[in-house]
Structures are given as C-alpha cells and as structure tokens.
Amino acid sequence: MASIPSHTPFRYSTFVIQYSLFIIHCSFLFACSNSDKDESALFFQRGNVSFKTGEYRQAIRFYNEAIEKNPDFADAYLNRGLAQYRLGDLQAALADYDRAVDKDAEFWQAYFNRAEVRSDLNDLQGSSDDLTKILPVYRDSTYYYVRLGNLQVKQNRLSAAQAAYEKALALDPKNAEALTNRGVLYFNQKQFDLAKTDFQQATQLDPKQHFAFNNLGQILSREKKYVEALQLTDKALALQPTQPYYLNNKGYLLLQTNRPDDALKLIQQSIKLDDQNGWAHRNLGLYYLAKNQPTPAIAALKEAERLDASVENVYAYLGQAYQQAGDVAKACQTWKTGGTAGDELAKEQNARFCR
Numbered sequence: 001m002a003s004i005p006s007h008t009p010f011r012y013s014t015f016v017i018q019y020s021l022f023i024i025h026c027s028f029l030f031a032c033s034n035s036d037k038d039e040s041a042l043f044f045q046r047g048n049v050s051f052k053t054g055e056y057r058q059a060i061r062f063y064n065e066a067i068e069k070n071p072d073f074a075d076a077y078l079n080r081g082l083a084q085y086r087l088g089d090l091q092a093a094l095a096d097y098d099r100a101v102d103k104d105a106e107f108w109q110a111y112f113n114r115a116e117v118r119s120d121l122n123d124l125q126g127s128s129d130d131l132t133k134i135l136p137v138y139r140d141s142t143y144y145y146v147r148l149g150n151l152q153v154k155q156n157r158l159s160a161a162q163a164a165y166e167k168a169l170a171l172d173p174k175n176a177e178a179l180t181n182r183g184v185l186y187f188n189q190k191q192f193d194l195a196k197t198d199f200q201q202a203t204q205l206d207p208k209q210h211f212a213f214n215n216l217g218q219i220l221s222r223e224k225k226y227v228e229a230l231q232l233t234d235k236a237l238a239l240q241p242t243q244p245y246y247l248n249n250k251g252y253l254l255l256q257t258n259r260p261d262d263a264l265k266l267i268q269q270s271i272k273l274d275d276q277n278g279w280a281h282r283n284l285g286l287y288y289l290a291k292n293q294p295t296p297a298i299a300a301l302k303e304a305e306r307l308d309a310s311v312e313n314v315y316a317y318l319g320q321a322y323q324q325a326g327d328v329a330k331a332c333q334t335w336k337t338g339g340t341a342g343d344e345l346a347k348e349q350n351a352r353f354c355r
Contacts, residue, residue, distance in 0.1 A: 040069035044076050047083075056083040074103035078110050085117060093117050108137045112147070119151050127151050142172035149181060158185060176206035183215060192219060203235075210239040214246055217253075226256045244273035248280040255283065260290050278308030285317055294325035309341065316345035323353070 047062030063080035066073055081096030097114035100107050115130035131148055138144035149164030162185050168178035183198030196219045202212035217232035230253045236246045248270035254263035264287050270280045281304035288297035301318040304311050315338020322331035332354035338346025 036069045040066045040073055040076070043069065044073065044079070047076070047079060051079065051083055054086075056086045059083045072103050074100045074107050074110070077103065078107065078113065081110075081113065081117075085113075090117050090120055094121065108134045112138065112144070115151070116147060119147075119154060122154075124151065124155055128155075140171065142168045142175045142178065144168075145171070146175065146177050146181065149178070153181070153185075158188075161185065174205050176202040176209045176212065179205070180209060180212040180215065183212070187215070187219070192222065195219060208239055210236040210243070210246070213239075214243075214249060217249060221249075221253060221256075224256075226253050229253055230257070242273060244270040244277060244280070247273070248277065248283060251280075252283050252286075255286055255290065260287055263287060276307060278304040278306075278311040278314070281307060282311050282314050282317065285321065289317060289321060289324065292324065294321045297321040298325065313343055313345045314338070315341060315343040316349055319346060319349055328353070 043062045043066035047059045047066060050056070050059035050062060060080055060083045063076045063083065066076040067080070070076070077096045077100040081093040081100065084090075084096060085093040094114065094117050097110050097117065100110035101114065104110070111130045111134045115127045115134075118124075118127040118130065128151060131144070131151065135144075145164045145168035149161040149168065152158070152161035152164060162182065165178045165182040165185070168175050169182070172178075179198045179202040183195040183202065186192075186195035186198060196216065199212045199216035199219065202209050203216060206212070213232045213236040217229040217236065220226075220229040220232065230250065233246060233250045233253060237243065237250065240246060247266045251263040251266035251270065254260070254266065263283075267280055267283050267287060270277065271284065274280070281300050285297045285300035285304060288294070288300060298318065298321045301314060301321055304314050305318060315334055319331040319334040319338065322328075322334055332350060335346040335350035335354060339350050
C-alpha cells in the first residue's frame, strides 16, 4: 500500500493582538467623586486580573459588576467580550463588541476585535467593513495585516492575502503568525521549500506556535521523515492536546511507522472531537486496509469521500479497499472516477490494474 504525502489540510494560524485583547489598566481615570464609577473601576481592575490568569468566568462576573455600576463603561464591554471569546461564546463576544462600539464610536480596539469574531462567524463583509474603518489607525500594525490576510484567505483572495502577510513581515520580520500563514500559502502553491523555511522560522521565533509545528510536521511527512514529523506533531499536541487535526496527524504518522493500534486510538479520538473531518475518516480507512479488513475500510473511505472529495488519494484507497474485497470491477470504476477528479495515485492504479 503506497503511503500518502499529506494527511490533513493545513491550518492557518489565528492570532490575538495583545494590546487589543485585554487592557490591564483602565483606559481612562475616574477623577470624579461619583462612587458608582469608582466602584466600577475597581471591579474592572479585578476583572483584568482574573483575565490575565485565565479565570475568564470570574473575569466576566467582575466585568458584569463594573457594567452594572457604570452602564456606559465601553472598556468593560470590550474586555467582557474578550473573556466570552476565550470561552468560545462568539455570539456573546460579538454582542459585547457591538455595545463597546455603541458607547464609543472611536473605540478602534473594539472594531478590531469585532472584525475577528465576525470573520469567525463567517460574516466576511462585516469583518471587511470593520477592518476598512480602522485602517487609518492600524496602517502601521503588523497584526492588522495578518488579520486582513486571514480574512482574504477566507474570501479566496489568495494573492491579496499573500501581499498582506508580506506587509505584516515588512513591518515586523519576527511576526510568527505572518510567517506561518504565508507558509501555508506557499505550501498550497507547491513551493514546499519556501513553506518549510517559513514554518521553521516561526517555530524558532515562537515556541508556542503550535500551528507552525503542525504544518512543519506535515512538510517532513511529505519527505517521509516520519520520526522527525512525529516529534514536531508531539510539540503541537503538547500545546493543544485535544486539537483534532493534530491527533489525526499523529495517528497517520503512527500508521506510517508501523504502530497501527496506537494510531487507531488517536484517529478515533480525532473523529469523536470532529466527525466532519474527511481526512480522519480517510486515515481510519487506511488503518482497516493495513489490517486487511476491507468492509470497514470501504465504509470509512466512502465517508471521507462524502465529507470532502478533495481529500488526497481518497479514490485511490477506496479502490484498493474494493480490490482487497475482491470486487475488481468496482475498484476500477473508483480509480477511473478518481483519475478524472485529479487523484494521480488512482490514475496510476487504474492504468496498472484495469483495462
């Protein structure tokens, strides 16, 4: 059974711009003697302390108190939104960013953060509107151009995205997120050496850049350097232990290093966390192929095809499963379909086994 050069889609790095994610000190002083505003400022500061230590629910409680004492406190809405975002409640975060902007129409950090959550919610036009609005303020921010590039990737404006990452790196050559995401673009253009260089630089600059470790591991996997790729994937997993793509990547690498039973556990865990990842189902099919169990292999590979027909070599391996089951006619039909769809391995197998 031929090995496959790539096992999951590349992941773009999402970033958080530190000075817009949280405000350690209140952005304005309460010089007046109004006791409610004084108390609001104290609750706000307590919320910031909890935010810094990752106690986001506690931070939200303090921000709630701050807002109750001062309903016009735009900074508190922003920071409560940030805490909601960290907890994964994107709608609540968006609502708080909207309130922050309503209270202060020139609260540029709130627009910046709202652009990110709008993009996450697939409101690409809204995200674009926010980024356009704040461009005069952020035109010298390397992080702004990473956010812009990430949005343009979602809009499938890949040349514009690359230009945005280049601008980010021109402003700060040590921006690890920009390097990681430019590396993804290089990879998709099959400029693997350039991609590898960007991922290596990103991991050197930021030892917590798990996306870059993951993506660099995939480059090494293509080079069949599976042991080194495993080491990098383990670094990504050390930072994000339950990331389903990383778990699936490691499962694939374990398959390539003859540890199928260990691989199965990780692939199944990945599917449990994200059952819509066609690559994980493809790898599950590879496991059953390796175990000479064509029936579950066919089921897994057909599910991979259903979820994402562009998963690499899915038709080639589905054809192999039919061949293993003794259904040569179905195998040839599948390989022919794959060849038409651009699956080069399927095309090779069709030429080798079928007439």
